[in-house]
Amino acid sequence: MSDFKSILTRYWGYSNFRPLQEEIIQSIADGNDTLGLMPTGGGKSITFQVYSLAKPGICLVITPLISLMKDQVENLNKKGIKALAIHSGLSQREIKIAFDKASWGDYKFLYLSPERVNTERFKDHLGNMDVNLITVDEAHCISQWGYDFRPSYRKITELRQLLPDVPVLALTATATREVEKDIQKQLDFKKEHVLRKSFFRDNLIYIVREREDKMQYLLQSVQRAKGTGIVYVRSRKLTKEISQYLRKNKISADYYHADLSSLNREKKQDDWKSGKTRVIVATNAFGMGIDKANVRFVIHYGPADSPEAYFQEAGRAGRDGKKAYAVLIYGKSDVLAMKKNVEKSFPDIEVIKNVYQALCNTFQLAVGYGKNQTRDFNLGEFASKYSMQIQTIYNSIKILQREGYLELTDESDNPSRLIFIVGRDDLYKFQVANASFDGFIKLILRSYSGLFADYVPINEELLAKRAGLTIEVVYRFLNHLNSYKIIHYIPRKNTPYIFFPKERIEINRLKISKEHYADRKHDYQKRVDAMIHYSTQKLKCRSQVLLQYFGEKESVRCGNCDVCLERNELGLSKLEFDRLADEIRENLADPCSFDELIMKLKGNEERKIRVIRWLMDNGKIVKRIDNKLEWKRNQQANGAKPE
Template sequence: MPQALALLQKYWKHNKFRSLQSEIISSVLSGQDTFALMPTGGGKSVCFQIPALINDGICLVISPLVALMKDQVANLQQRNIKAIALTGGIRSEEIIDLLDNCQFGNYKFLYLSPERLQSDWILDRIKSLPINLITIDEAHCVSQWGHDFRPAYLKISTLKEHFPKTPFLALTATATERVKMDIIKELGLHQPKIFEKSFARENIAYMVFEIEDKIFRIEQILKKNPEPSIIYVRNRKSCLDLSSQLQALGFKATYYHGGLSSKEKDKNMQSWMNEEVQVIVATNAFGMGIDKPNVRTVIHIQLPENMENYYQEAGRAGRNGERAFAILLSSPSDIIQAKNQFITVLPDKKFLNLMYIKLNNYFQIAYGEGINEQFTFNLHHFCLRYEFPTLKTYHALQFLDRQGIITLSQEFSEKITIQFLIPSKEVIRYISLNPNDQEIILAILRTYPGIYEMQTAFNIQLISKKSHHRESEVVTILEKLKDKGIIDYHSKNNDATIIFNEVREDERTINRVSKHLENQNQLKKDHLQAVVAYVDEKSICKNKLILKYFGEIVTTDCGICSFCITKKIKKKDVSLLSNEIIKLLENEDLNSRDIQNKTKNNPEEVIFVLQELLENNFILVKPNNKYTLKI
């Protein structure tokens, strides 16, 4: 491996490989199909970049993440290594030029999404390239048992027919045993060498705290750890709201979500990467390909969808090897909210069948017809016409796409923004004169507090639900307010394309795939239940729980997680603090912040003792989140 080590020193300025890197590189260089499970921050990219540099030809890298592709191409180009990415938005003429460069310009890396392989002419051009290695990044996307299945990954195995002697390298950071075997099968790997790195991150303290005042706890954490931090939230509105709250508390904070323009995303991300701000509040759209070594804390303030996502997001902390914290703040209502977001939006067989029939009716496709017909499609208009819930309909369409019944382009959305143009007192006056509009307008004002100051992204379905009015009625009110000059209202449609791949057979079509739907829905439920079990389990080391989920069994506690910390609290201290809290509650009801301030104890100890008192029925939690003595 002297040549590989020389390249590592020349281009990456490292004097030795990390764990398993040299073994994986040797396997690839020997021409062997290879599967590598390397948790977040393990250095997966070097495992294919160095073999590709050693061998003649070009390395084809298949990745689902545009941000990751752009980041890796930029890093390679900075090292004077020739690399190209075929990302979305590139015209056919440009793609032809880029592929010509790959063929005749001595390029070493071609990055593309799996969806690109579905274009026959692109596949034909790739067949003519001198491919020395085919790398499949985020390989868990090929498995229907994985947390991020993408149907286009199932087409990758066809490359084996065209490149039978070219090694495949499948890379993933998160895969259970079942998913691992599915990856090997679906990609058609031939007697692959398998390398698995432990999921243990010994420098990360996994913390779970059940509290009622999350903002106060975040404030404590960020003051105690002033280094760079990421806070993950569930939706775009929470990004803006929490970022604003943190700024009001004196923290330098920004935000990142999928609804921002590319310019805004880059600006906000760079301000955090350059440490102009301490905190970036983000949805799960942020993080892939972001390698900032000195992130001190990663905080989740709502339950993640599954343990795979949580492990990847938490793993963005402490990549420099120093002590870091992955903190999950939970409250009793979080489980209900998570079920509403992740489970109730799943379509069942009855809804899928109805939606499929209406979809065909929408495009006037007769029974027994429709194969290979293509249409433009607006999801929002379709849902309005049939009064379908938008998210459930979207998941149903995605399922039909994954089963090959339809092909659905993914660019569609309806971006709505509004801003009130008149002062709040004038809005109140309008409401008094137009009482029929009151419920919808009040729902808007309560949901979007910053709507007077700036153009605000607007969710029609959410306002419909909160105001107890149909979505069509919300749209009517918006148009009316716009006409009267009360709001500035913009609605921009990006239509999707739907191709029907089969003739219309209604129930016969849905019956054929209904078992897959049941399995998929159950998998989602199992994934969320594993998260709930991780949060609820209070008698086992959190590190042990994470490793067990991924199939690793360890016998010793980590010593630094929230469970291990509570074990270190002396029994005498527990007894004293318990008595002190009970005496305080004899005089008045208090929340955990009040109790912490009055007892002068650290948050972990207070929460631990409050939990003990709750479990032993000494105290109760009232609806206002205050603790009171049980009578």
């Protein structure tokens, strides 16, 4: 057994790698910069984790997803593997301690949010680290053509100059061929090297339904389906409304969105993961980093914003390899709303500038100050204070982020934590002089270890229960000890952060480039159009449409989606149908009547009639006022070849 396979068995309990995992590991071992493309749930993290465990030194893992890095660090630590994370949700003291541990503490993995890579503190410590691999997760973020571009990712290339002999592994679940090439260019690959697993999921059945009464069809779908599932909706309000509707109809359901308290979200997640709740109705805030292999269905109550987002969310179904369903329910109003959303996603330049100025004022950043500073950010409170729409603020921030003026992190659920900042002798003196605190301090020391060396997560409710006190009294004790500089206490927070990579500038100097406004608007329009096309077309296999978007031109029909099943009823093979459809299209270059068309076509008359009727029912052939048939060409312009 190879070292890599023995590590896989020892720590993960698997006897064999999944497809592509071992190839990626071997590619890095051979010294190749490597871009690995694996669909959601394909086991990307095992590639760099197994490789680095087989080598001396530490692996740098750069990812923008704080919740994901925290989950992975926790899981590695549970396996006895030393790992830590540094991100914008930590205090400066915590960041310093973490960098010291990474430099001198024999750690195997250091997870970093991208904005940390460019800090002087990181660069100062880097020389003390024996780095064996640079892993760039969510690598599409480095490409301006990627759907979630982040300028801080561009700073990763500086690591290549500081660590010229260390290979780079870039990983992503969703990238078009254009984005693939740009990732390798931006990461300064020595030579292009892509290892990709087909995005084809043979166990995932795609179904699209156009329904005006979406709620009723949703209920019927959930009633027919087996096992647990996710329903994705586009607003926080809908999560609650739909979950209540499902519960009224005796479906075990709950709702989830980013505005819930961290404890509430944690409970809802746990209830769903354990099977106590069967269906979770959620915004796109749900799912990242949540590992549940036996999800039997994912239903989208309206289209996602892009094929990338849809593929990633739908891909959370059936990770165990068993049959699962990805269902999309839409109405005509959804298509209209998506088209309007393109304009809403790109506010006027003056509005964007006003948002920037309001942010700087809120955080009391003077012109020329604020570089590398991080601030808690409550989007709802900010919107209320300045009487702005949440969507306008969010979209303005995304454009400011592209320009590199600031970055918005994902929400980070940070537990309460503390460290003793006095030595044991001084602590004893304090306890003697302040008898009222003595019992509480002893309780903390009995409950947790390592409090003098590092920040330790604590649970105020547990302390209150053990001490026989109310939680309010526990908070008061902790805050008093903090004010006396006996401990540094950081209460639990669940909030996104705004990071300022640059100092604040005068508003008249703030520039929004064509590249990051007009060009990105055009790019976003293409993504929306592609998602609308996937939703509304009824001629091409759903799986093929998605795979073609991601550059897989030679994919085969899945045979199981709604389009394929309807096509199968015609009793024709793919080749027979394609030939006949092509012949029909050629003969309708000049519109003609139904009977004239039948006469022009070769072969069995019954088959000809079935295909013509199918093409008419699915909107590919239209009947004009003069009763002549005409090939509808607007779908051809959208890239739909008759199937």
